[in-house]
Amino acid sequence: MVRTMRWRFGGAALVTLLAGGVAAGFAGTAAHADPVSSTALAGVGGDGLQDVFDAYAGAAPTPPSANTVFYTPLHSSSATNNVTIQSFDAYPAGGSVAAPGCITTKSGGPAFDRPSSSGNGTTALAAAVNGTNWVQSTASCTGTGVNVTGQLDWVRSASQPKTSGSTLTWIPFARDATVFAYFDHGTNTIQHLTTAQLTALYSSSSGTLTIAGDTVEACLPLAGSAVRKNAEAAIGVTDSQANTAANAVSCNNLDQNGGNTFYNTVSSLPSGTDAVFPFTAASWIAQANHTAEDRSNTARANGVDLASIDSLGKPYTGTSPNLDGNDNYYTSSTYGNNVYVVVPTNKISGFTKNAALVSLFSGSTSQICSAAANATANTFGFNDLTAGEGTCGSTTLTGNS
Amino acid sequence: MRSNRGQSGKRVRARTMLAAALLGGTALTMGVAPAGASTLGGTATIANPSNNTALPSGGSTTTFTVNLPAGAACDGDTATGGYHVYSFLVQAGTDITSATFNNFPSQGYGFVDNTGTYYGPANTAINTGQIISIPTNFQWGPLVVSDGGALALSDLLYSGTSGDWDAGLVCANSSGHVADYWTTPVLFTASNSDPNGFTWTSGPRSSTPEAPVALMLPVIGAAAAVFVLMRKRRQRHPEVAAVDAA
Numbered sequence: 029m030v031r032t033m034r035w036r037f038g039g040a041a042l043v044t045l046l047a048g049g050v051a052a053g054f055a056g057t058a059a060h061a062d063p064v065s066s067t068a069l070a071g072v073g074g075d076g077l078q079d080v081f082d083a084y085a086g087a088a089p090t091p092p093s094a095n096t097v098f099y100t101p102l103h104s105s106s107a108t109n110n111v112t113i114q115s116f117d118a119y120p121a122g123g124s125v126a127a128p129g130c131i132t133t134k135s136g137g138p139a140f141d142r143p144s145s146s147g148n149g150t151t152a153l154a155a156a157v158n159g160t161n162w163v164q165s166t167a168s169c170t171g172t173g174v175n176v177t178g179q180l181d182w183v184r185s186a187s188q189p190k191t192s193g194s195t196l197t198w199i200p201f202a203r204d205a206t207v208f209a210y211f212d213h214g215t216n217t218i219q220h221l222t223t224a225q226l227t228a229l230y231s232s233s234s235g236t237l238t239i240a241g242d243t244v245e246a247c248l249p250l251a252g253s254a255v256r257k258n259a260e261a262a263i264g265v266t267d268s269q270a271n272t273a274a275n276a277v278s279c280n281n282l283d284q285n286g287g288n289t290f291y292n293t294v295s296s297l298p299s300g301t302d303a304v305f306p307f308t309a310a311s312w313i314a315q316a317n318h319t320a321e322d323r324s325n326t327a328r329a330n331g332v333d334l335a336s337i338d339s340l341g342k343p344y345t346g347t348s349p350n351l352d353g354n355d356n357y358y359t360s361s362t363y364g365n366n367v368y369v370v371v372p373t374n375k376i377s378g379f380t381k382n383a384a385l386v387s388l389f390s391g392s393t394s395q396i397c398s399a400a401a402n403a404t405a406n407t408f409g410f411n412d413l414t415a416g417e418g419t420c421g422s423t424t425l426t427g428n429s
Numbered sequence: 430m431r432s433n434r435g436q437s438g439k440r441v442r443a444r445t446m447l448a449a450a451l452l453g454g455t456a457l458t459m460g461v462a463p464a465g466a467s468t469l470g471g472t473a474t475i476a477n478p479s480n481n482t483a484l485p486s487g488g489s490t491t492t493f494t495v496n497l498p499a500g501a502a503c504d505g506d507t508a509t510g511g512y513h514v515y516s517f518l519v520q521a522g523t524d525i526t527s528a529t530f531n532n533f534p535s536q537g538y539g540f541v542d543n544t545g546t547y548y549g550p551a552n553t554a555i556n557t558g559q560i561i562s563i564p565t566n567f568q569w570g571p572l573v574v575s576d577g578g579a580l581a582l583s584d585l586l587y588s589g590t591s592g593d594w595d596a597g598l599v600c601a602n603s604s605g606h607v608a609d610y611w612t613t614p615v616l617f618t619a620s621n622s623d624p625n626g627f628t629w630t631s632g633p634r635s636s637t638p639e640a641p642v643a644l645m646l647p648v649i650g651a652a653a654a655v656f657v658l659m660r661k662r663r664q665r666h667p668e669v670a671a672v673d674a675a
């Protein structure tokens with residue numbers, strides 16, 4: 029009996045000792061008050077939307093800039109912990125799609141190719157969802173595929189899905205339009221164009237068309253970019269046709285919405301030889317108004333302007349820095365287009381949903397559909413969606429890429 | 430012969446002591462895995478986020494965090510190795526290594542925070558692969574339908590009054606396969622007084638106190654060595670007596 033009691037006491041003491049040792053072995057791993065960026069949801073994508081999303085993230089044009097304005101950051105509801113966003117531009121400030129470089133979106137994550145367009149962003153997000161590697165097809169800084177699982181939460185996109193499916197959801201939130209910038213040595217010979225002329229130009233194998241006695245050349249922004257796809261759709265040419273035309277005149281894959289890049293590429297053309305280049309109305313206006321990083325100031329100063337198309341009129345009214353968009357383009361079923369936030373479908377519904385992502389983007393009461401967010405978008409040249417164009421926050425449009 | 434028997438006995442003793450030492454040594458190294466070694470079945474502990482002490486029970490809206498052994502790390506890091514941290518919640522007895530983790534678990538559920546957001550995939554520390562910044566706002570309530578989740582309460586409770594589950598964290602490699610995991614049992618029990626209809630307890634399933642295997646193995650090894658030595662000594666005595674009689 030005595031022996032039994034000793035064993036029991038000894039056993040209890042041993043258990044107590046061991047429990048204490050185990051408890052001492054645990055380390056506190058609680059998160060503490062880190063910068064707001066540590067919980068922000070990371071996004072990439074097209075350049076036409078990058079400036080308004082910079083504003084949603086807190087500042088645009090992003091510093092360093094003499095024109096930086098600070099905004100109240102877009103954030104999820106207090107019930108979903110006030111999570112903010114961080115938005116990576118299509119290419120670094122002062123940089124180019126020729127060298128977009130690498131980004132690291134989250135602490136501890138890998139460096140990977142900066143997706144330099146809506147299309148590339150969507151491809152990268154799909155890779156993050158599917159667990160496949162992401163590498164940009166051109167100008168890769170990694171040179172090999174990188175696992176980006178967990179590194180991307182959303183993509184800004186001005187184009188719709190290119191493949192059917194349900195992996196990703198395109199959520200509309202505003203309206204933009206396709207326009208065409210022109211350079212004609214300041215003669216304004218081609219200040220008015222027709223859709224038929226643009227179709228003929230971009231479907232020609234020579235990449236040229238004679239308009240009002242001048243030879244006009246066809247230029248294109250980066251392959252896969254939304255501005256390129258939307259322009260091709262508006263004038264009814266395939267990417268293959270347009271690609272052939274732009275290659276024929278060595279004016280292909282220019283920086284999207286980069287007026288200066290366009291001007292620098294075509295300014296040496298001889299008198300009587302002009303060029304046109306697809307643009308987005310919102311980006312042109314935001315750059316001219318200096319709410320966005322101005323990448324077209326040199327171009328504007330040297331006569332690059334937006335052409336009026338058909339009977340729609342000039343795409344903007346007023347003078348820089350007080351341009352206002354011409355609604356005829358935005359409401360046009362041909363030239364107007366919705367702009368989207370693309371999210372993984374399984375992050376806005378079901379067990380794996382991210383409540384903050386839902387609060388930010390999903391549904392008509394989401395933060396991006398608020399009056400304040402709409403007002404910010406208007407500042408960057410976007411229009412609100414009308415009933416016939418779509419419903420802000422709708423989650424009915426899905427695709428795999 | 431006697432001399433040979435003596436050498437044989439020494440060899441037996443030496444082997445026995447070596448085995449015990451090896452057992453003890455192995456056990457001592459099981460508590461915290463060194464960097465690069467897989468941890469399968471490590472201990473996760475549900476804890477109070479305000480003081481990091483174990484939290485053995487709570488209601489559906491009780492906020493908690495998860496503690497892992499000091500230095501708990503994945504086999505590789507996120508930045509260069511493609512490893513990610515995910516949470517899981519599977520019915521007791523499920524082999525979590527049979528699940529895959531590509532953005533979310535292929536089976537079961539996981540830890541969710543107070544907003545219902547699933548935890549994972551999360552990045553590890555660079556180079557070390559350490560599991561860091563585990564959230565401090567987990568709750569079980571947001572898992573179930575009544576609190577905005579996708580899981581029916583009846584499923585959580587095994588269509589009865591209680592459900593026995595395993596919860597924890599895994600490290601998944603770039604292919605989504607489990608490389609490491611730490612787990613703890615969680616028993617959910619129906620409760621009329623809880624706003625979401627259940628409470629939970631967490632800890633070892635055995636009702637008697639249990640010492641960690643890592644620290645019990647040396648004791649078992651030493652006991653085994655003593656047993657073998659005593660048995661050998663008993664077997665030796667009849668032979669010695671026979672020699673003396675001759």
